[in-house]
């Protein structure tokens with residue numbers, strides 16, 4: 325049995341603190357058929373109505389790979405005051421459509437929770453305004469930084485300069501600036517990537533990735549010289565039950581798979597771009613836990629290999645990050661959580677951090 329009160333707490337956090345629904349606003353819910361629980365959809369509609377808003381639900385199939393929005397969806401999004409996405413949607417296609425219609429400022433909320441149980445976790449309950457405050461502080465710190473050093477217990481030790489020109493980071497920032505905070509992710513996600521230049525050292529890629537957070541017996545050691553991947557050291561691991569080829573590169577179980585993905589990237593973008601150390605980032609949500617399919621937790625980060633639109637990820641756990649010689653992250657925990665302003669906000673919202 326799911327605890328109805330606990331579900332409501334998560335729903336309220338989403339509708340009141342993240343979506344900030346105001347009286348009179350129309351909110352279009354794009355609900356993925358077969359993926360979003362119908363009971364949760366009803367609760368979201370009810371919470372919107374209780375906040376004084378007017379909910380309209382549209383049930384859609386996955387739009388993650390579409391190149392054009394279906395006409396009824398394209399029309400509906402332009403007519404809403406806010407968009408609550410409970411579906412897999414191609415963000416770039418949506419943004420293009422909004423831009424073309426002078427509506428790039430439309431507030432859209434990307435809700436990652438698809439079932440009532442998901443609303444009962446400390447992750448979903450944690451006041452979203454505090455998530456935003458943290459995101460802003462991270463942005464301020466990283467924008468000022470000029471050097472970085474990343475280390476981890478499994479053997480990562482990389483130093484470099486913070487680069488402004490990073491394919492991934494730039495794409496992220498352009499989109500972000502364009503959206504001018506008009507896209508919100510619930511219950512919280514990764515921070516904007518930090519670009520890398522003159523990177524040197526070793527990245528200890530210590531677990532397969534998104535689908536599998538269990539650590540390797542021996543991490544894959546990626547040798548980085550002149551901001552470029554120069555070598556991979558790997559000891560064969562016992563094969564795992566869930567192991568398969570993942571063409572997206574979100575999860576990589578062996579060095580053979582990694583090399584194959586690098587070969588594909590090289591054929592498409594050239595050697596220099598494919599092997600460049602582009603950038604890195606991680607989750608920052610204080611209550612998100614390490615589990616497959618999520619990267620909001622603050623004790624995991626990844627480097628992007630490839631100055632390309634489709635970089636590969638090399639995952640590192642329990643990272644320590646220094647920016648200009650000062651601790652930014654320590655053993656998988658953000659040092660920003662100790663800042664007075666953040667602590668005061670946490671107290672005000674009744675959150676333990």
Ligand SMILES: [Fe+2]
Nearest residue numbers: 605626628637
């Ligand atoms: Fe990333």
